[in-house]
Each structure stands twice: as C-alpha cells, then as structure tokens.
Amino acid sequence: MKKQTRVLFISLILIVLLSCASFAATAEYITDETGRLFEDEIDSLNEIAEKYYDQYNVALYYAYVSSDFDDFDVSAIVSVDDYVLLLENDSSWKVIVNGSVEEKIGYDEKSRIWDAYCEHDSYYDAITAYFDTCASILNGEDLQKDEEQLFPNSNPGRLYDKADILSESEEQSLLEKLNSVSELYGTDFIVIAVDTVGSYSAGGYAEEFFDRFNYGIGESRNGVMLMLSMKEREYRILSNGFIGDTLDDDAIDSIGDEIVSDLSYGNYFNAFSKFVTRSEYYVNGAINGFPFNYLTGIAISLFIGFIASLITVSSMKKKLKTVNSVNEANAYMRQGSMSLKRANDMFLYATVIRSARTKRSSSSRGRSGGSRHVGGGRF
Amino acid sequence: MMTALQQYKCPCCDGAITFDSESQKMKCPYCGTEFDVETLRAYDEELKKAGQDNISWNTLSGSEWFEGESEGLRVYLCNTCGGEIVADENTAASSCPFCGNPVVMMGQFRGELKPDYVIPFKINKQEAVDALKKHYLGKKLLPKAFKDQNHIDEIKGLYVPFWLFDSDLDAYIQYKATKLRFWSDSSYRYTETSFFSVVREGNVDFRKVPVDGSSKIPDALMESIEPYNFNEAVDFQTAYLSGYFADKYDIGQDACIERANERIKRSTEEAFSSTVTGYSTVNPESTKINLLKGSAKYALYPVWFLNTTYNGTQYTFAMNGQTGKFVGDLPLDKGAYAKWLLGIAAAVAAAVFAIQYLLWLF
Numbered sequence: 014m015k016k017q018t019r020v021l022f023i024s025l026i027l028i029v030l031l032s033c034a035s036f037a038a039t040a041e042y043i044t045d046e047t048g049r050l051f052e053d054e055i056d057s058l059n060e061i062a063e064k065y066y067d068q069y070n071v072a073l074y075y076a077y078v079s080s081d082f083d084d085f086d087v088s089a090i091v092s093v094d095d096y097v098l099l100l101e102n103d104s105s106w107k108v109i110v111n112g113s114v115e116e117k118i119g120y121d122e123k124s125r126i127w128d129a130y131c132e133h134d135s136y137y138d139a140i141t142a143y144f145d146t147c148a149s150i151l152n153g154e155d156l157q158k159d160e161e162q163l164f165p166n167s168n169p170g171r172l173y174d175k176a177d178i179l180s181e182s183e184e185q186s187l188l189e190k191l192n193s194v195s196e197l198y199g200t201d202f203i204v205i206a207v208d209t210v211g212s213y214s215a216g217g218y219a220e221e222f223f224d225r226f227n228y229g230i231g232e233s234r235n236g237v238m239l240m241l242s243m244k245e246r247e248y249r250i251l252s253n254g255f256i257g258d259t260l261d262d263d264a265i266d267s268i269g270d271e272i273v274s275d276l277s278y279g280n281y282f283n284a285f286s287k288f289v290t291r292s293e294y295y296v297n298g299a300i301n302g303f304p305f306n307y308l309t310g311i312a313i314s315l316f317i318g319f320i321a322s323l324i325t326v327s328s329m330k331k332k333l334k335t336v337n338s339v340n341e342a343n344a345y346m347r348q349g350s351m352s353l354k355r356a357n358d359m360f361l362y363a364t365v366i367r368s369a370r371t372k373r374s375s376s377s378r379g380r381s382g383g384s385r386h387v388g389g390g391r392f
Numbered sequence: 393m394m395t396a397l398q399q400y401k402c403p404c405c406d407g408a409i410t411f412d413s414e415s416q417k418m419k420c421p422y423c424g425t426e427f428d429v430e431t432l433r434a435y436d437e438e439l440k441k442a443g444q445d446n447i448s449w450n451t452l453s454g455s456e457w458f459e460g461e462s463e464g465l466r467v468y469l470c471n472t473c474g475g476e477i478v479a480d481e482n483t484a485a486s487s488c489p490f491c492g493n494p495v496v497m498m499g500q501f502r503g504e505l506k507p508d509y510v511i512p513f514k515i516n517k518q519e520a521v522d523a524l525k526k527h528y529l530g531k532k533l534l535p536k537a538f539k540d541q542n543h544i545d546e547i548k549g550l551y552v553p554f555w556l557f558d559s560d561l562d563a564y565i566q567y568k569a570t571k572l573r574f575w576s577d578s579s580y581r582y583t584e585t586s587f588f589s590v591v592r593e594g595n596v597d598f599r600k601v602p603v604d605g606s607s608k609i610p611d612a613l614m615e616s617i618e619p620y621n622f623n624e625a626v627d628f629q630t631a632y633l634s635g636y637f638a639d640k641y642d643i644g645q646d647a648c649i650e651r652a653n654e655r656i657k658r659s660t661e662e663a664f665s666s667t668v669t670g671y672s673t674v675n676p677e678s679t680k681i682n683l684l685k686g687s688a689k690y691a692l693y694p695v696w697f698l699n700t701t702y703n704g705t706q707y708t709f710a711m712n713g714q715t716g717k718f719v720g721d722l723p724l725d726k727g728a729y730a731k732w733l734l735g736i737a738a739a740v741a742a743a744v745f746a747i748q749y750l751l752w753l754f
Binding site: 047049103136303305310311313314315317318319321322323325326329330332333334335336337338339340341342343344345346347350351352353354355356357358359360361362363364365366367368369 | 403404425426427431434435438530531532533534560569577579580581582583584585586587588589590591592593594595596597598599600601602610611612613615616618619652654655656658659662663664667668718719720721722723724729732733734735736737738739740741742744745748749752
C-alpha cells in the first residue's frame, strides 16, 4: 500500500515536470527587445503563430531588435528549418525566408508582406497582418489568380463603381464633374469603388490600379485618386505627379478627415463630391498657386491686432496704479549676511509616463518629375 | 527581540507606507511608488526638523519723554475723522491732513512714547508740487480734465510713525523640487519626472524693516513709497517737527510684528531659493524661522501728502520725503481706454493683413 502511494506520487511529479518541459519547449515566435508589445499581446501572437505552424509546418517569426541586423544572431530565435522571419529595427526591415518556403516567397511576396505590415497603426495588428499574408501566400492564393477578378480588363475611365454604390444619375453627374475638372487642370481625377482588394493591401491596390491603367496626365503623370474597398471598409487617397507638392500627406489627411463620416454613413455621392472639391483646391494650388484667403486673413489680422492692443493698453492702464503692497523685505536684508550652513538635495522617487507616437498608414516616395503620396484609413 | 513600530508616510501621496518584502523596498500600497528604506528614513528626519517658527521679539523700544521736552508740542484733534496730529506750538494747522476738514480742537500734547529716531525731510514743498505734475506725465489714459483742473486741495508734510524691526535669524527651509527628462524611441515618447526633497539651512539678517504704525494711513500706500535709507536717520529731537506735522502711533508694535514677519519670511524663502538650482520646479514646502535676536525701534519717517478732488472723489498722493519717490492711484478715462484699444487693434490688424498679403504675392 505504502509502496503504491509512493509510485503514484513519483509518477505525479514526473507528469508535472514533463508538462512543464513541454510548455517550456513551446517556441517563442515573437522577439521584442524594445518593449513595443504587452505581455498578453505577445502570448496571443505566439498562439496565432503556433496555429499556423501546425497548419503549414512553417514557423513565422517576428523580431524587433535594438541592434544592427549584422549583430543579430538569427539562430538564437529560430528552432526549425522552414521559417519566415520579419526583422525590424528603428531604421530598417528585412524579410528572411529559409527552407522549402524559399520557392514560394520571392521578392514580390516579401514586399507584399511588408506592405501588409505597414498598413496598420498598432504593432499587434501589423504583426497579425504579416501572419495572415504569409498564410494566404502559403495557401497558394497568389496574386495572379486574384487579379482576374480584382481588376477590370481595360481602363475603366475616371469612375469605376464596381461595388455599385452610386445610382445611375449620381454616376453620370459625378463622371461629368470628374471629366471637367480633369481637363481644366490637366490632372486625372479618379474615383473607384471595389468590393475587395483581395490579398493586396489597400494602399498597394490603389497604387497598382493607378499604374496598371496608366492614369495620370502629362510628363509627371498628374493624378489624384480616391479608392474605396467595401469589404475591408478601407479608403485610400493617392496623389501622383507634381501636384503632390501641395496634395501631400497632410493634405490627404485633411481631405480624409472631411469625407470619412460621409463614407461611414453611406453618403457616398456626398463624400465623392467633397473629395473632388477639396482636391481641386490643392491641385489648383499646385498649378496656379493658392488664391488669397481673405476671410482667414482678416480673422488672423483681427485676432493678432486685438491681442497686441489689449497687452499695450493694459500696460498703459497699469501705469495709473502705483499704490501696491510690498510683500517682501529684500531692501532690508543686511548685505552679505546670508550664509548657507547646510544644503541637502535628496532624491525621492521618479515617475515615467510614456505616450504612444502615432504610426500613420501613409507612404510617400520621391519619383522622377514628381512624387507620390498615399494615405487614408478605415470608414 | 526588540521591535519598534515605525510608521512612515509616503512623500508622494501621504498614505501609510509599508515594507515590500519582494522588492526589499518601502512601497506605498496606495500610489505604488517605491523608495529605498534609507531614503525614507532620511526624509523623515528632515521632516521632523521642520516645524513651527520660533519668532519672539525683544520689543523694548521708544523711551519716556524727559521733563519739559514735550512742552512745546501741541496736539490737534480732528472732529470729523478723529485723527490726532502733533505739531510744535509755532505750526498752525488749518485742516486735517487725513480728511481735509478744518481742525477745531487744540490741546496740550500728552506723550506716550518718545520716538527713537527721525529721518528729517529732505524734499521741500515746491519739489513735492512739481513731482505731482511729473506724476501725470506719460499717462495717456488719465482724463484730460483731471490734468487741466489740477489743483491741490491740501499739501502737508507729515512725520509718519513707523516701527522698525531688526532681526538675525536661523532659517530651515524644505523645498520639493522636480527634474524633467524627455526621450523617445520609434513608438513612444517618455517623460520622466524625478522628485527631490531639498533642504537649505542658514542665517540671514534683516535691519530696520518698517511697518506703518498709524491706522489712518493705508499700509499699501506707505509700502509703495519705500524704501527709506536708515543711514540718514538721527536721534529724535522735537526741533525736527518744526514746520511739519507728526502723527502719533495708534497701532502698537506687537500688532505690527505680524506684517514684518510675513515680509521677512517671504524674503528669506526667496533668498534661499536662489541657491536651489538645476531643477525644473522648486516649491517651498515648509519654512521654519528661528529668531536669534529680534528688536524693534520707534521712528518717524517724512512723507508729503497731497490731496486733490475730482468728480467728488478724493485722490491721495504720497511722496517719500527723503528719496522723492511719488505714488498715488489715478482715475481711468474710459473713453480714452476704448479709443486706444480700438485704435491700436485696427492699426496692428491692418499691418498684419498687409504682411500676409505681401507674403502671398511673393
């Protein structure tokens, strides 16, 4: 009897030890040297990676390192042969693939992974998107297959309402407007609304659409495009050519702020009209210079004038009052009488407050003869 | 085993702080701040040192009049405001310097204390009148009529009673100071606030801090014409009163000490604050002043009082009879105020608009 309990006890300990060992053996897919993620986020990401590993037999690693990539020892975090590793530090990024996945993930797929990663504001969402994109590539959902459904066969003109969110008459009136401003400024104004961007990132799809159908007028290919993707509920505004001088990331953000609520409420026609009017203002600014804004000019002048006047007149008024209590006795301190006997500076405690810097989903690239800006968000 | 129960308060939130065995530190269960045990003990010792001020004055001041010394003095009593002024028998008072009413009663001076010092008048009547005219200059919001109709109702040279306080003191001041440090990486901005307990201990002496001993003269008016240069003070002689009036103190020195202490304390804090450097913010937390030697003296300081009436309101000006410093609040011309306000606003707005337009053109 006594022997039996002992055996039971020892085997219990063994089970506990073994389960601990197997728990410890669970691979760490996430390396976060600079504390960008919370503990629970890391746990959840590890679970997702574990799930994909079971499914595809490929390990998806993510590492944010504080050092140079050359100083980073990949073998320290990698425990299998077939893996993908997204390596990032403060200044650059790198996608490393190894083993059988090398065939599937080439140069284009790597930039697709990076584009998907960049689309998101938080690191957690970005890493999830990286995992999902890898999974869809490994799944064989390559872009070639998508493209037949994602893009029209030929240039669809300046309005492409694949998602069918505008009525006949709205389409007609919007297209007239797009054509007239496009000719007026020698800049393509384009609105496209699609059901989905497939495995593209929203920004990547907008760029692909713009380039594939060769939009843009003139040497620098001036064009501004609003892209809506209904399934992902993402919108992107893209500006190309020298109009990007004024229609830059900030301008795109401000146009986005103005149309996003209309988009959310389904007032698509309103949102598109506002987009045309607001971007026309910036395009005109790039071509002819901005018109002088009298209203703002007068408001700023009056504001500054009134503040300056109030300060001056208050100081004039203050001169009338010369009777004031004197609350110190500095004039009566005996010269040189002050002596310091003891000075003690003692550190008590410190508090650190950290606030997140906003990570914006916009990208800009310098090109010959102009620049390209893409920005937007969800609606 | 002997154990002494020692209760510390958190310097951050005042909560009762306990020892955290895990971190081997004192940890506040309320705000979560951690401290070294040694730091907290030292901080507590400093706190115990800070306490109540110990300010007691040796208030032996003034002296008795010699026999016959005050015989030549007369006291005038104002029927309207109750003001009592002193003058020698040759100086005739035609009106009360406080309220302007004719003085009606005159009696033999009955002295309380004899002043220790007097600063004689250095500025004469004409200089005081000229100073008033100068006082109006450069004040664009003063009603023009006030300047034009300017007539002085009354001008009186008055010796004002002051209590002068001397003190040598020991100061113990505890400040709470903070240092800020900022940095950021690619995803966060960090702000670190370090808190310090800073202690300064030392001596400082004050000499002849004056407090007005007359209830009829506003303290703020007298403080505004300070400072007086005590080096020119002389031992009191009744002869100095000739041609001038003198007010008798009606607030005792004990009642005036508080005002002197306030001013001395503020100056001490400021003086020692200047030795606390290298911090982002410095605030005095507790100040303990220990008076080593405090004494008070009774003195008469010279002041010219000028009264003028405008639209039924009386305006009083005071001039330091030693240094010539001239003060007195003046009325505001509301029409001129509005004109200047709108005029300057319009001019600046036009200039700003022009600059904006030019910037747009080029």
